[in-house]
Amino acid sequence: MSGEKKKGALGLxxxxxxxxxxxxxxxxxxxxxxxxxxCPTLAVTTSAINGITMGLATTFVLALSNAVIALLHKIxxxxxxxxxxxxxxxxxxxxxxxxxxxxxxxxxxxxxxxIPLIVVNCIIFGRAEAYASKHAVVPSFFDxxxxxxxxxxxxxxxxxxxxxxxxxxxxxxxxxGEGTVVPGAVGKFLSMYQPVRIFVMQAGAFFVLACxxxxxxxxxxxxxxxxxxxxxxxxxxxxxxNDAGKPVKVKHEKEAD
Amino acid sequence: xxxMMKVSSNPHVRSKVTTSNIMMWVVxxxxxxxGYGVYNFGVDALIILLISVASTVLxxxxxxxxxxxxxxxxxxxxxxxxxxxxxxxxxxxxxxLPVIGxxxxxxxxxxxxxxxxxxxxxxxxxxxxFLLISFPALMTNFVTDTYTGATPLAALKNGESVTVMxxxxxxxxxxxxxxxxxxxxxxxxxxxxxxxxxxxxPGSYIVSFVIFLCLFGGHGIDPxxxxxxxxxxxxxxxxxxxxxxxVTSPITNRGKYIYGIFLGVMTGIFRCFGSSxxxxxxxxxxxxxxxxxxxxxxxxxxxxIRKEAKKA
Numbered sequence: 227m228s229g230e231k232k233k234g235a236l237g238l239x240x241x242x243x244x245x246x247x248x249x250x251x252x253x254x255x256x257x258x259x260x261x262x263x264x265c266p267t268l269a270v271t272t273s274a275i276n277g278i279t280m281g282l283a284t285t286f287v288l289a290l291s292n293a294v295i296a297l298l299h300k301i302x303x304x305x306x307x308x309x310x311x312x313x314x315x316x317x318x319x320x321x322x323x324x325x326x327x328x329x330x331x332x333x334x335x336x337x338x339x340x341i342p343l344i345v346v347n348c349i350i351f352g353r354a355e356a357y358a359s360k361h362a363v364v365p366s367f368f369d370x371x372x373x374x375x376x377x378x379x380x381x382x383x384x385x386x387x388x389x390x391x392x393x394x395x396x397x398x399x400x401x402x403g404e405g406t407v408v409p410g411a412v413g414k415f416l417s418m419y420q421p422v423r424i425f426v427m428q429a430g431a432f433f434v435l436a437c438x439x440x441x442x443x444x445x446x447x448x449x450x451x452x453x454x455x456x457x458x459x460x461x462x463x464x465x466x467x468n469d470a471g472k473p474v475k476v477k478h479e480k481e482a483d
Numbered sequence: 484x485x486x487m488m489k490v491s492s493n494p495h496v497r498s499k500v501t502t503s504n505i506m507m508w509v510v511x512x513x514x515x516x517x518g519y520g521v522y523n524f525g526v527d528a529l530i531i532l533l534i535s536v537a538s539t540v541l542x543x544x545x546x547x548x549x550x551x552x553x554x555x556x557x558x559x560x561x562x563x564x565x566x567x568x569x570x571x572x573x574x575x576x577x578x579x580l581p582v583i584g585x586x587x588x589x590x591x592x593x594x595x596x597x598x599x600x601x602x603x604x605x606x607x608x609x610x611x612x613f614l615l616i617s618f619p620a621l622m623t624n625f626v627t628d629t630y631t632g633a634t635p636l637a638a639l640k641n642g643e644s645v646t647v648m649x650x651x652x653x654x655x656x657x658x659x660x661x662x663x664x665x666x667x668x669x670x671x672x673x674x675x676x677x678x679x680x681x682x683x684x685p686g687s688y689i690v691s692f693v694i695f696l697c698l699f700g701g702h703g704i705d706p707x708x709x710x711x712x713x714x715x716x717x718x719x720x721x722x723x724x725x726x727x728x729x730v731t732s733p734i735t736n737r738g739k740y741i742y743g744i745f746l747g748v749m750t751g752i753f754r755c756f757g758s759s760x761x762x763x764x765x766x767x768x769x770x771x772x773x774x775x776x777x778x779x780x781x782x783x784x785x786x787x788i789r790k791e792a793k794k795a
Contacts, residue, residue, distance in 0.1 A: 422583075424617040433591075 241361065243368040250372025256349045257380035257435075258442045263349040267381050268431040270340050274397050277385030278378060279333050283326065283341060285374025287318040288350050292358040292370035299359045311354045312345065319344045349377060380438070387434045392425030502599070505679055505729075506559035512670035513566050513724065519666040520659035524574035524627055528659045531581055535569030536562055538585030539606075546594050560599045564588050567607035567724060570660020571717065571764070572614070575624050584610040604771045605731050608721075608764050615764070630656035636715040636760040639708070647707055650714040657716070664714040671723035684732055685722040687743030688750075689713065695751030718750065721763040731771040738774075738781040745777075746770045 238245035254260055257267050266284070271277045291314050295302075302310045323341050326334040334341065344350065353373055358366040390396050394403030401408060402419040424430050521529045543561040547554045555561075568584050588610035593602045615622045625634050635645045635655045649655055653663025660667075674680045693709055702708040713719070726732060726746055733742050746766050753762020 420618060420621070422617040423619070424613060427616065429616075 241365040243364065246365055246368040247372035247375065250369065250374070250376040251379065252376070254373075255376040255380060255442070256352075256373050257377055257384075258439055260352075261439075262352055263347050263377060265343070266340050266347065267384065267435065268428065270337055271381050271385040271388055271431055271434075272392075272426050273389045273395075274382055274386035275333070276336055277381040277383075279326075279330070280337060280340065281374065281378025281381050283322045283337075284344055284347060284349065284377055285371065286322055287315060287344055287347075288353060288374040288377075289367055289370035290318050291315045291350060292353055293363050293367040295354045295358040296361060296363045296366035302359075307355075307359065311351065315350055315354070316345045349373060383438060384431065384434050387438075388425045388430050391422050391434075392427075392430055393423075394419055394421045502558045502560065506563050508674065508677055508679055509563050509724070510559060510566060512673040513563070513570070513660070515666040515669045516660045516663060516720065517566060517570055519653050519663040520570060520574070523629075523653060523662060524659060527627075528574040530578070531572055531574060531576060531659060532566065532569035534578055535572070535581035535585055536565035538582045539565035539568065539589050542586050542589040543594065546590060552598075555598065558599065561589060564593070564606045567605075567660075567720075568610050570720065571607065571611040571658050573622065573625050573658050574627060576621055580614060580618065580621060584614050587613050600730055602730055603774075604768050605725050605728050608725055608768050608771075611764050612768055625656040625658075627656065634715070634760065635711065636754075639711055639715065640754075640760040645711050645715075647710050647714065650711060655715075661717045661720045664719050667719040667723060671719075674723070674727075680723065680727040683736065683739040684726050684743045684746075687740045688722045688726055688746045689718070691744040691747030692718070692750055693747075695748055696755070699751065699755055701755070712754065716754075716761045717763040721750075721767055722746075725764075726767050726770070731774060733774050733777045733781065735778055735781040735783060738777045741777050741781065742770055742774065745773065 238248065250256070256262050257264075263284075266280055270280045291311075294314050295311060298310070298314070319342060322344070323334075326337075326341060353369060357369050361369070386396060390402065394400060394406070400406055402416050403421050404417055406413050406416045406419075408416050422430075425433065517532060521532070539561045540556050543556050544554060546552075547556075565585055565588075568588055569581055572581060572584070588606035592604055592606040592609035593599065596602050633641070634657045635650050638645055650662075651664045653666065655662050671680070671685070675682065693713070696702075696709055696712055697704050700708065700712070726743070733739055749766035749769055750762050753765055754760065
């Protein structure tokens, strides 16, 4: 991290909106790399639609609370910053909850207590503390968007996989198992599928999450082997401690050039 | 030659006992129960057992080839896992169920954690519970050509009468390997006589289970009820062949008793107060999870070392 020209991932300018969004989506994906916000990740991902709703609600809260906290961070005294953050975050969560209750009551019922629990979501606190309270409003806003979208993508993936394997549906459309919507011989073949119920239960969330993290690590390792600069990948992620040696090495070689 | 040239520090203990030796004896002692299952349920049962063994062994082979690790299928532990898994399935299951179970047992429960000796849970039981939760209807379908009613344990739970003699010989419905108490005990005797297992875990398991039934079973000390509970379901198979798994049971003597008593009480709770008639497999995998804790608190004191005084 030397030199005046600090470059973020993909060679984008550090703290530019694009860099922040990319950072949240892939480089520091909150679910698959930083591994924070596990509670909603494991609890509400029984279906893809639940995942996407939860993700978007969190994105909304994350982006706006990040912006407001960045705006106020000079005013908030350091000693009471946590309660102050909670007040900001809780206000936006209340907005989301009232909106969901009014316009999507069925989804609100499905997500239940996890919507109010966004207040204590580790991702939102983490970004407020680690990023928004040290940066300007615009990058903080886009940091929230990026992190939120990264979270949304990850938990929608988990939800989709669990839904397909565990009940044979994708976004509530029956594609596998009895009553499949696929017609003809292919449909007949697909209708033989037996849903693996454990995947819509709690244990299934761990299986799918573990597989996704393993895939992510594999992709990162392959990129490191090809000599791409992956030194920015997974900083602070506990799952990348093992292969931390490789990316660092790559970076040093580049600096030597 | 290579044996002669080995240099190592003393003491030089020589023993013919190897992992593959032990595992082969476990396979042999499982054969009476498996054989009775095939006799009882017909060719279907044999096919399920073969598919199950083939899928565990092949999974281990393919995983180790892909990961460039030494191939360990020669130690027969995968065969034991496959055989136990097959004996824990009803004979009516479709062919792909043992395949999924075998892959899950080896890949998820055993290999991902580092192979034999590192698995925190009995692979065969882990896979059985995985299948039981995932496909409850298939896994509890005990209706065959010869047996149509519920299993004797389920009948017992509903308050119907059962024939204890049939249950001891094994002329009842159930999973392939669990029905015949006699065949299982014959196999267990082989293992006990060879010193491969001892009676600490199975003994304390069965005794504590019986005491629990007398206290909370709701039938008091009723010999018929208790012997039916002992002969029915997976209790015998679980107590002698799965609770005694070296990797997933405590190695300390006191730990073995604690572990056995825990299994007995948990099985009693599941059978008496649970929604299902059976509870052996869940009790054992719960016990497996407690093993590191039990070993930690029953670690024997090393010679010459005083117990650490409690800090005030």
